Amino acid sequence: MNNVILGYSTAFYDPSTYGINQRIQEICEIQTNAIELVPNDDGRFTELLTQESVELVRACHYRSIHAPALLEYSQDLVVSLLDLARDINAQVIVFHPDKTQDFQKLHNQFGSLIAIENMDRSKTFGNTVRDLEEVFKKIPNAYWVADVNHLYSLDTSLRLNREMHDAFSNRLHHYHVSGYGGLHSCLSLTHEVAILDAVQDLSKPLIHEGGIMVKHLLKHEDEYVKNYLLRI
DSSP, X not given: OOOOOEEEESOSXXXXXXXXXXXXXXXXXXXXXXXXXXXXXXXXXXXXXXXXXXXXXXXXXXXXXXXXXXSOOOHHHHHHHHHHHHHHTOSEEEEOGGGOSOHHHHHHHXXXXXXXXXXXXXXXXXXXXXXXXXXXXXXXXXXXXXXXXXXXXXXXXXXXXXXXXXXXXXXXXXXXXXXXXXXXXXXXXXXXXXXXXXXXXXXXXEEEOSOOOSHHHHHXXXXXXXXXXXXX
16 A cells, blocks of 8 residues: 555644634645544534635545534534535544433434544543443444544553454544553654554555644654555
8 A cells, every 4th residue: 555544633632722614624724635624513613614624624535424422412512513514525423432321313323424433531421342332232233433542542452352352343443643651642743653554554544633733843843654554
């Protein structure tokens, strides 16, 4: 393989310094492989997406949305997320299983867009194979987002990562990667390459969730991760 589908989450930016539109522009100046939009708890952003931003996102090969981690989704929030998914032509919307009380209702609201992310060590549900088996029994058409950072937080040997792939690789839609370093960090700073080694299917998109705030660091991180994965 001579390429990886590596993109970035919009989660880590400071809206008091600059807004979502600038963040999208900076991400898309570095690459147009993939992007994951992370709206606020109301399904919107601190500023309206410009048409230019929407077009930049739609030009990316892979487009996902990370839903707010809430116990309940109001009808207004559902509409906002579905409108955003339509506007950017999103392939999936990612949900946290530990915050979902009614999976059938979630299925009724979002249907084939649902992807379930495995949780980290701080959560009481959603971080074991058994937990996700329970979820997928309730929403059998849902996808899996493999968050390798979360798996690493639970088991640095990454045996759990192998077990999750054995159980759910047929559902795998994309990866979340980032240095652990206590939460979500740049891999070029933490050098936790075991997290990258745990990516078992490089044909799937990778969304980087590390706290990369400025463009020059984003470019450095992009080169670091791609060079490691491709062993350049």
